[in-house]
Amino acid sequence: MDDSPEVAAIERAMVALRRSQRRRTLQRLRGGEVPxxxxxxxxxxxxxxxxxxxxxxxxxxxxxxxxxxxxxxxxxxxxxxxxxxxxxxxxxxxxxxxxxxxxxxxxxxxxxxxxxxxxxxxxxxxxxxxxxxxxxxxxxxxxxxxxxx
Structure with missing residues (x-):
């Protein structure tokens, strides 16, 4: 496994993106319902x-x-x-x-x-x-x- 800081940073960014989507970030940004x-x-x-x-x-x-x-x-x-x-x-x-x-x-x-x-x-x-x-x-x-x- 590559334990470079770049791979770790990409993985953390993926997790952050997934969490923000789970929290309905897009819905909040739009101020209402989104498909x-x-x-x-x-x-x-x-x-x-x-x-x-x-x-x-x-x-x-x-x-x-x-x-x-x-x-x-x-x-x-x-x-x-x-x-x-x-x-x-x-x-x-x-x-x-x-x-x-x-x-x-x-x-x-x-x-x-x-x-x-x-x-x-x-x-x-x-x-x-x-x-x-x-x-x-x-x-x-x-x-x-x-x-x-």
Whole structure:
């Protein structure tokens, strides 16, 4: 294990970010409700991975399939997502955002981006660009991790 101060600083920053999100920091900053929780996470998955089925939602959210089915059903009932038969495999149902679901996701993007702008407001354009490059690379590394040492 690398016990460098840089690795420790990154780990502490990750923990601080996770804790601030758990405390509903974004909701507090906005001064009201923001799309959040597992049901909203379904919309994020559909937007990022469409077309996706319930199994794909379960995998992306690291929940079991019955939980994913329940979350998807709620998104459909709320008019935020719709189901369509897969034309290539009639046994499979694909998920897509409705206009209302897309509008909710778009609003969440705008708000989160405004928060990033506030946090990095005193950064130079080069600093923002470098952070964007490195943070995207860091996040991509997480998506490629496999279990084990």
């Amino acid at each position: 959040r929780g597992a049901s909203f996470d379904v919309l994020d998955v559909i937007e990022a991975e469409a077309p996706v089925d319930v199994r794909g939602v379960a995998t992306s959210l690291s929940v079991d399939q019955p939980r994913a089915s329940k979350l998807v059903a709620q998104a459909v009932a709320d008019g935020l997502a719709r189901r369509e038969a897969d034309q290539a495999d009639g046994r499979r149902t694909l998920l897509f955002l409705t206009a209302d679901g897309q509008a909710m996701v778009d609003e969440a993007h705008r708000f989160r981006q405004s928060v990033v702008e506030r946090v990095t407001g005193d950064w130079t354009p080069d600093e923002r660009a470098e952070f964007a490059r490195l943070f995207a690379r860091f996040a991509d590394g997480f998506t490629r991790l496999k279990p084990g040492p």
